[in-house]
Amino acid sequence: MAPRLLPAQAASPQAFLQQFGPAEGLSQLFIYCLLQDRQGYLWLGTSEGLVRYDGTRFVTFTTRDGLADNFVTSLREDPATGQLWVAHYHGARSVRRAAGGRFRAARPGEGGAWHPPTGPPPIDTARLGRYQRRYRLGLPAEVAPSCLLEDREGNAWLGTAGQGLWRHADRFLSLWPTLPRQAPLVLGSLPTAGGAQAWATFDNSFFYHLPTAPAGQLTATNPCIPPVPGGPARVLLARPAALGGGFWLGTRAGSVWAVAAPGQPAELVPGLGGGQGLGSAVTALAYAPSSGLWVGTQADGVYYLPTPKAGRPAPGVRHFTTASGLLHNSTTALLADRRGRIWLAAPGTGLANWQPGQPHFTYYRLAAGGLNATTLAEDADGTIWVGTEGQGLFYQRAGRGRWQHLQAPGALPSDYVVALQALPAPLASQLLLVHPQGLSLLDTRRATAQPLTAATDPLGQGGLPGPALATHPALAWLATRAGLLRLDLTALPRQPVALAPPGLAFTGAEVDGEAHPAQALGSLSPRQHRVSFAFQGISLAAGGGGALQYRYRLRGLADEWSRPSLADEAQFAGLGPGRYELQVQVRRPAPGAAWSPPLASAFRIATPWWRQGWVAALGALLALGLLALLVRAREATLRRQKYQLEHTVRERTAELRQRQHHIERINAELLVARDAAEASRRAKAQFLANMSHEIRTPMNAVIGLTNLLRETNPTPEQQEYLGAIGSSSHNLLVILNDILDSSKMEAGKLTLEQAPFALPALVQGLGTMFRHTAASKGLALSVVVDPAVPAAVLGDSVRLQQVLVNLVSNALKFTRQGGVRVSVAPAPGAALDAGHAVLRFAVQDTGIGIPADKLTTIFEDFSQANTSTTREFGGTGLGLSIARNLVQLHGGQLTVQSEVGVGSVFSFELPYALADEALLHATTVATGPLPPFAPGLRVLVAEDNALNQLVARKTLENWHVHVTMADNGRLAVEQALAATVPFDAVLMDVQMPELDGYAATRLLRERFPDAAALPIIGLTASVLPEDRTLALAVGMNDILAKPFEPATLHARLAYFTGRATGPAGTAPSPLPPPQSPAPAALPRPSWQQLEELAGGNEQFVQQIVRTFLEQAPALELLLPEAYPHDPATLAQLAHKLKGQVAYFGVPGLHAQLDELERAARQPGCPYGAALIQSVRQQLAHLYPLLAERA
Structure with missing residues (x-):
């Protein structure tokens, strides 16, 4: 079978080369020399001028910028001064100072012994040859390098003759590309007697031996490892010598094969293939001497083949799936650590761990929602590392159970890790991380990783999942989509480029808008200036290292560094006199990147003459002299003033003595006047109290006897006379009450009670009260209560009724025809919080009206609109005055609108707190004959007035009450103590001879402390509020004013005795228990x-x-x-x-x-x-x- 990798004679590794030409801004394609200065700039000598490159753009300097010639053949930087020397083709030289600025032609003899030869510079072919053989750059044939420079960031720069500038970055990488394939590239190492061997295969082709030296070539050696019969290999794992050596192969078809040595046939591992295979492709292999061989599959769980022991039968294969406790049947990675533990990574379910001797796996859920683990590794310290897909890196230190997590951007360049490889010494503390878009190097002790390859380097991209190999102390291998990537570990930079500080240079400065050399500002004029600096970070690395960060400080103004930012300028407005030094630093954006050494520019702003020391000293002397003159003048003035002041004090002392004598005389007169006024007030109060008592005492008899006579069936004529007597008596009582109320208001002693009452019922009662009066005059009387009026409020119902009765009585009195309308409704526009309401009361009539000039006088005491009114309608003139004062006590204001002949409207608004209807008591007093008590009552009456005794006796006897009379308080106490049958109640007059009612009550309460067992009701002709307070304080249940209403007395007896009434009449609704007096309002002074x-x-x-x-x-x-x-x-x-x-x-x-x-x-x-x-x-x-x- 023909190999799919390129033959060894033609295989050429690829390097990360980048060409710079016209498209990148470099128009000069013939380059004769290269230099990197101390600031980091790259200088290129060309035939068309001197070119400077800062990592982003090319700038050309020619004779217009001060060069002696445009043809540059050699460059040199003075290490002591930083001056840049330029040699030209015809022998001339140019120089530029270190602080920047224009070039100038060098003078003869200047520059020391540096005198390059004229003509074109010689090419160092030996150095260029060694470099190309070392790195096998694979430059095109037409590229002829003419010069070489290795910069401080690990890049190599090649100048060429006609092909521009070339940069060789990431020089530790070499890529052997492969042809398009169907199966992934597989890497594996094979231990041999001569050391570990690295092998690679794909698409079921032959296995190829990988070189073990940095300059080695990729070769297919003989004997080679033939293809595996079970299909394309997916995994390679070295087999220990005790088991025959060689390695195991896992295939896509789901079988595991053993190969003892190159050239030997592959043998199927028993129980791990054959027939239908394992049921799924093999994805991972791991071997632990303490347990055996572990096989991970794509969808069929994990297989475990224990290591056979001597003298025992071969063990069987164990199969772990979800049915036997696995969380997932797919395996992405297996790892056997030094302690014999097996680590298993599965997609979405986290990490599993098996230890020798335990029957099941232990699971670690390292992240919420599952973990997509892709690769596993163990470093030299025994730390377990777990790479994930999008979730960063997890690790567990040896001997510690807690897992820790690393993520981008703080600790990792990327959260996607497809492969991990621990590196050999001297890089044992480093861990190689393979990302889909590049490589990074992790410091395992500090747990931080830095990018190892440039972001623009295509060689480091496309890393594939699977093992990476470190086959030699100098090499590491990994698989990518483009082929085999080799890392020369000896060429790794000592410090990653991402951490190394870039160069830094000032690009300009301005003072008050005018350009100046940044490092030669010198001394500025003595005034405030606006100074700005521009600076630039210089990086020749591929990609420039990303956006650079700057910080600065201006010594003399502040010692703190500014916050790091991307801004490459600093501005300072309003700088005053002083010495300043601007310091600037730059760094790359990677975490942990180092700051560059400070770049400084010093300058000063002169001090104005008026702020110099001699001026201040002269001014101090003048000020001291002037101060001495002022002190002497001031002393003379003070002496004159002292004499005048002594004379004035003597005069004023005499005047003050006279004034004090006058004030003391006035104070004495004021005390006499105050005592006289107080005596007058007391006399008036005593007079009113005495008059009230003396008038009410006979009126009690008159009204009481009148009521008794009405019950004797008088003739119609007698009934008419009795009605006249009763009406006159009540009118006289009303007048008396008005006078007393007016007096109490004047003295400020009238107070309001706060008790719940039914306001709608009170207003509706006015219709019943005045119905007969209105009918007798042929007038219409209407009472309107708005539905929004609350059913119960908290206030003084008696005083409110007094106001309304006065207003309605006046309206009926002064109306001849038409009618009277009484209304109450919520006040429009009033806004109070919940639980309160503001109500508007109005009494409207169609009476005679009031002239406009009399609208204010009608509210004065004893005043009416005119004297004819008194003659025609009668009255004391106190009603409206009392009504106005009572409304003001309630917190309102009584107003009137009137027109003569049309009528009047009296209105006022009062605030009320809402009350609970459940707290209301029925207050209706029955009319007509009052029913007798059943059974009868025994009542002791203490009264010194014979007429009042008669009234009380007759009134009580009508109610089936047995009456016992006592002429004074002493007799009352004696009879109460001597009674064999206890009395049901005591009616106690307050003012009696020998022993008054208060003292008698106190004595009775000592014997009868239970007020419910012996109720005591006081009777008094006085109506002062303190009388009620004193009565309740000494132990009375209640107190009634004379003359009392029979119905009121009847209701009080019924309430306090709890005695029901007989069937003679309808039982009256009991009055509520007497309210305890409201506590006296705490005093506020009136000045x-x-x-x-x-x-x-x-x-x-x-x-x-x-x-x-x-x-x-x-x-x-x-x-x-x-x-x-x-x-x-x-x-x-x-x-x-x-x-x-x-x-x-x-x-x-x-x-x-x-x-x-x-x-x-x-x-x-x-x-x-x-x-x-x-x-x-x-x-x-x-x-x-x-x-x-x-």
Whole structure:
């Protein structure tokens, strides 16, 4: 069979050669000499000028650039100065300084002893011949090399006569191309007595012996290894001498053959072929002395033939497939390591490992989703390496169980590895990686790889899966799509080109836009300059080593290097005087690439004369002299000012003494005026309280007896009189309440309760309340509640009803025809958070209207639009004033729109918090006869007024209540304690002789602490809010104002006793339990009164505040010490604090101190503890607020 490889006589290896000619920018094709300078430039001497190549472009220098002649025959660089010397054909010489610039003709005698001969330079044919024999470049016959240069990056440059410039890169590679074939190229090594032999075959042809020396040729020797009968060989593996030597062959047909030596016939290995074969092509072979021969197949799993032992029968073949535990039946690589372990790589399933003595494989899933392993290798340190298809490289150090991973671009040039080969010494720490697009060399100790071949080198591309061979300490072989690739390990560069720093040179500089030599800027003028530099990395390697990276720093401005970038220029704006040195470095983009030595350019910017040292010294002397003059002048001025200041201080001191005396007199007058005003306020408050009590006491009898008389079946005439009496009494009570409300609002003592109530029901109730009044005047009354109004809100329903009743009552009063409309709806445009609502209330009438000039006066106390209104319609003039003040307390504003003869609209908007409907209690009080209690109640009534006793007795007896009367508090306590049958409830008047209601309640609570067992309901003619607070504090369940409504009293008794009513009438819905008083609002000072007293003197205000803050805390601490043992001291302390807080507009605190003073003057100081606690709490809140202005 004819060999498919080229015969040994004609086989020519190929090298990586690249020609440079006109297409690459080199127009001069005759090259006579070559030189690489210290910056890395390649210089070419031609007959048409001197050419410089920087790795990317050619630049030609001629006589126009200073050369003495265009014909260049020799080149030299001075090693000491870096000057470039050029010899010409006719004997002239040219030179250029190291810093660059123009060439010039050399002077006679310049240049030392370097005097090349004239005429064309001699050709070093011996050197050129040795080089071509060493590398067998295979240049075309018409190419005649004339000069040779080996650069610092491992390239060889050949100048030719007429064929331009040639570069020989990656000189350690040689490729023996093969003809197109059907079967892959197979490599294998055969150990012999003379050393390992390398063999190659393809397409079932003969086996060819590979040379073992760098200059050797590919030959087919005799005896040769004939083709294997079982089809094209796929795998070769050396067979140990103990088994006969030679090697095993795995074939595409699925059989394994053994060949003992070249020329010997191939023998089929028993159990591994014949008949139907193994069922699939053989893809991998491995042998371990401790186990035997392992055969991997393309689709039939793994076969294992154990090594036979002496004296025992031949072992059988074991077959591993997915049925017996393998993860995949396809095998891409097998490896037997030094410890006898078998490693198996399969597509998509990871890595498997078999150890002697274990029945099954152990699996390693090295990557999520599977692993496409393609090749396996073990290095000199016993590390296992796994190459993959697209997933990088995995490795496991000897003795360590953890697998590590290397990937591009950080550690590998490519994630695709088709073959691995450990290299012999002295490269034992290196691992050859074969990629589809090139080769790389891995440092196994540092676990980093660098490209070994240029990206543009076609020889290193197209690597095939399979083993690579290192047959000699100087050679390595691997299979590619183009043929057999040989690596001369002795020619490998000491440092990969990808790591070696390229050359670097300045290409120009500019100062304020003008070009200058980059390394000769010298000294610049004394002003700020904008300086820029351009530089260029120089690489003669194939492909230029990729895009180069630069960094720089300007010493004198900053010592830190700039961040690496691709920019090949540096600009500095606004440089001031100083000395500077620009340093630039370049490197290749590969990881771990070294930076080049710094390229420097020094320059300075002169300092202006006004910034020089002598100018500064002269200026300092002048400044010191001027300073001395200024000091003397200043001392004289200060002496004059001192005399004037002493005189002024004496005058001002006398003036201040007079002013202080005047202020003290004014303060004394203000204190007298304050005490007088306080006495007047107390007198007014006491008068109103007394008047309320004195008026309500007889009115209680009048209203109560009127109600009793209505139940005696009076005649129609008597019924009419009783109605008049009741109406007049209620009108009088309304007037009294209005006066008291107005007084409380003026004093700031009216507070709002916060309790859930049904707002729609409250508004709808106005229609029922005023239905008869409207009907009697022939007026239409409508009440409209918008559906969007919440069913329950949190607020003071009593005060809201008071406002609406006043407005509706006024509207009906001043309307002769037409009607009145009451409406409530959400306010338009109001935006509050969830849980709140703003509601708009409006009362519209068609009454007489209000003149425009009277719209503001109608809200004043005791005022109406005109005097005729009072005569015709009546009224006190307090209703609208009270309504306005109540709306303001709610946080709203009462407004009116009116037109005379048309009508009026009163409206206001109030914010409410939404309440839960479940918290509402029924508040309807039954009308008509109130039903009796069943069973009856026993009630103790403590009342000192005979008429009030009569009213209470008759009212209660109508409800089936057994009444026991007590004329004062002492008798009430005695009767309650002496009763054999406990009372169901106690009605306790507050003001009684001997023992008032508060003291009596306190004594009863000591005996009957359970308020549910003995309810106590207080009765008082006073309507002050502190009365309710005190009543609840001493233990009362609730308190009612006289005159009380029978229905209200009935409901309270029913609620607190839990007693049901009889069938005589419909049982009233119980009123809710009395609400605990809302805690007093913590005081906030009002500065109006104090500022008026101070007359705008802020210092006076601050003095008053500081005095209070110094004295009040000490007085406050004495309050609990004086109570209850020293009531006289307690009264004095309360009086002092009350007088001091009067300045700060805190009426609530002032009222409680007044009440504490009055309580201290009573026997036993009732409810003193509660008042002291409340006063101290409010003072603690007031102190920091006052301190803000101190």
